[in-house]
Amino acid sequence: MTKIYDISQTLRNGLPVWPGDTAFDLRRTWQMGPGVPVNVSALTLSTHSGSHADAPFHYDAGGATMEAVDPGLYLGPALVVDARGAGRLITADDVLPQLQDGIVRVLLCTYQHAPQENWDAQFKALDASLIDALAGCGIRLIGTDTPSLDPQDSKTMDAHRAVARHRMAILEGLVLDAVPFGIHELIALPLKIAGADSSPVRAILRSL
Numbered sequence: 001m002t003k004i005y006d007i008s009q010t011l012r013n014g015l016p017v018w019p020g021d022t023a024f025d026l027r028r029t030w031q032m033g034p035g036v037p038v039n040v041s042a043l044t045l046s047t048h049s050g051s052h053a054d055a056p057f058h059y060d061a062g063g064a065t066m067e068a069v070d071p072g073l074y075l076g077p078a079l080v081v082d083a084r085g086a087g088r089l090i091t092a093d094d095v096l097p098q099l100q101d102g103i104v105r106v107l108l109c110t111y112q113h114a115p116q117e118n119w120d121a122q123f124k125a126l127d128a129s130l131i132d133a134l135a136g137c138g139i140r141l142i143g144t145d146t147p148s149l150d151p152q153d154s155k156t157m158d159a160h161r162a163v164a165r166h167r168m169a170i171l172e173g174l175v176l177d178a179v180p181f182g183i184h185e186l187i188a189l190p191l192k193i194a195g196a197d198s199s200p201v202r203a204i205l206r207s208l
């Protein structure tokens with residue numbers, strides 16, 4: 001039996017967002033009732049809400065925006081790695097021993113329980129040399145259960161810049177609590193939004 005793991009945060013009013021960023025707001029614009037046959041809503045949200053894919057344009061002024069990113073990057077076998085024992089900067093030593101041959105997508109689990117009710121400013125980030133090492137091993141997509149690859153106070157975005165150099169793809173804000181470590185099929189397509197620096201995704205892992 002194939003097992004499906006929903007690794008997405010629930011988008012909802014009150015969702016914790018990056019400090020200072022736009023709050024998530026779903027507002028009913030038509031309410032079903034006499035003479036109104038349907039419910040319809042309007043959404044206001046940051047492109048980096050919940051589980052999302054960063055487009056290169058987020059961290060590279062000349063980078064591609066979301067509609068131009070190859071959707072195939074977000075579909076296919078992915079290795080879920082245990083990074084819970086790492087320090088504030090996850091290094092190659094934490095991850096490389098767990099890599100497996102032929103894998104091009106790696107998802108880092110840094111939390112026992114990813115916080116979904118509150119914002120954790122102390123989340124684990126990735127050392128840029130880890131990105132270089134993963135690229136050297138053929139990795140094309142890096143996912144994490146934290147809000148960013150770089151620390152919240154970073155102004156240099158070293159990990160994102162390393163990703164840009166290697167033309168890799170990024171998923172952030174995943175929920176990997178319930179997923180066994182190992183290889184599963186990833187399905188996490190970003191919306192085809194012209195000009196967007198990022199998009200929310202419905203991220204799923206399916207047992208292989």
Ligand SMILES: N[C@@H](CC(=O)c1ccccc1NC=O)C(=O)O
Pocket residue numbers: 018020021046048054147148149150172
């Ligand atoms: N780099 C973060 C997001 C980020 O930096 C951010 C997201 C929303 C509003 C402001 C942000 N950064 C401001 O310096 C990310 O990778 O999603």
Ligand SMILES: [Zn+2]
Pocket residue numbers: 048052053054147148172198
């Ligand atoms: Zn992001």
Ligand SMILES: [Zn+2]
Pocket residue numbers: 054147148149160170172
């Ligand atoms: Zn990012």
